[in-house]
Amino acid sequence: MTPSTTTPSSARQLVTPGALGLADLVAIFDDLQFTLKCCERLVSELAQPRVDAVLVEALWVSALNSYARCFRTGDRGMGLTVADVEAIEVPGEVAEWHALLGRIRDFSIDGPVNPRETYAVGVSQSESGAAEGIVITSGVRPLVDDGTVKQTGRLAFELSRLVDERIKEHQQKVFAAASKLTSAQLSVLPTIEVTSQ
Numbered sequence: 579m580t581p582s583t584t585t586p587s588s589a590r591q592l593v594t595p596g597a598l599g600l601a602d603l604v605a606i607f608d609d610l611q612f613t614l615k616c617c618e619r620l621v622s623e624l625a626q627p628r629v630d631a632v633l634v635e636a637l638w639v640s641a642l643n644s645y646a647r648c649f650r651t652g653d654r655g656m657g658l659t660v661a662d663v664e665a666i667e668v669p670g671e672v673a674e675w676h677a678l679l680g681r682i683r684d685f686s687i688d689g690p691v692n693p694r695e696t697y698a699v700g701v702s703q704s705e706s707g708a709a710e711g712i713v714i715t716s717g718v719r720p721l722v723d724d725g726t727v728k729q730t731g732r733l734a735f736e737l738s739r740l741v742d743e744r745i746k747e748h749q750q751k752v753f754a755a756a757s758k759l760t761s762a763q764l765s766v767l768p769t770i771e772v773t774s775q
Contacts, residue, residue, distance in 0.1 A: 585774050590767035595654065596752045602656035603745045609644040610738040616641035617731030624724050631721060635694065638722045642683035645734060648741075649680075658737060666736040668729075675729060694719055 616637045623633055648658045663676045686693045695716045704710040 586772055588769050589772050590764050591770045592752065592756060592767065594752070594755065596748065596755055599654040599656050600745065600748045600752050602652060602654050603741060603748055606648045606656065606658065607738060607741045607745060609647050610734045610741060613641045613644045613734040614731050614738065616644070617727050617734065620722065620727045621724060621731070624721075624727065629721065631694075634721050638727070639683075639686050641730065641734075642679060642686060645679060645730070646683050648737070658741070662737065662740060663733070666733070666740055668732055668736050670729075672733065675733065679730060679733075 620634060620637045620641070623629060623637070650657045660673050660676060663672050666672065695718050697714065697716050700713045700715070702710045702713050
């Protein structure tokens with residue numbers, strides 16, 4: 579028996595390890611797609627004559643966070659690994675790029691300093707050399723560049739393809755196990771609403 583292709587209005591919730599693992603894979607796929615959408619928006623924003631620095635930072639940090647979530651190990655072991663990054667067909671030193679994205683994310687989110695600007699405090703002197711006042715200066719850190727965004731988007735796209743294949747395989751296994759349940763076993767499972775998007 580093959581799974582139905584029609585969208586039902588409700589279903590029975592499976593909480594087996596396989597079903598929970600499948601949910602994890604779908605969440606990872608969604609995070610990769612979100613990363614990719616952020617990168618697409620960034621490329622568009624960075625091409626504007628006047629770049630909105632707030633929007634660029636918000637999109638870039640969101641992309642980095644979503645990407646990083648895909649590599650959490652979790653209880654069911656569905657998270658991506660460096661081996662997965664190395665297995666995709668993206669030219670260049672992808673493992674190093676992946677590590678760099680992690681460092682940028684950590685700096686942007688958990689870093690001990692402001693990720694947008696550096697600050698310095700000094701003292702001005704009078705002509706006689708005595709302290710005259712306090713001076714505070716700042717230096718703006720550069721925004722993410724187009725090449726970095728495109729490479730990150732390419733990585734997210736290729737990882738999405740890898741995860742999509744895993745979802746298809748895992749979905750077949752979960753359905754094979756679920757199809758062995760009797761009507762009585764299925765009827766005691768919690769009902770979940772199904773909405774189409």
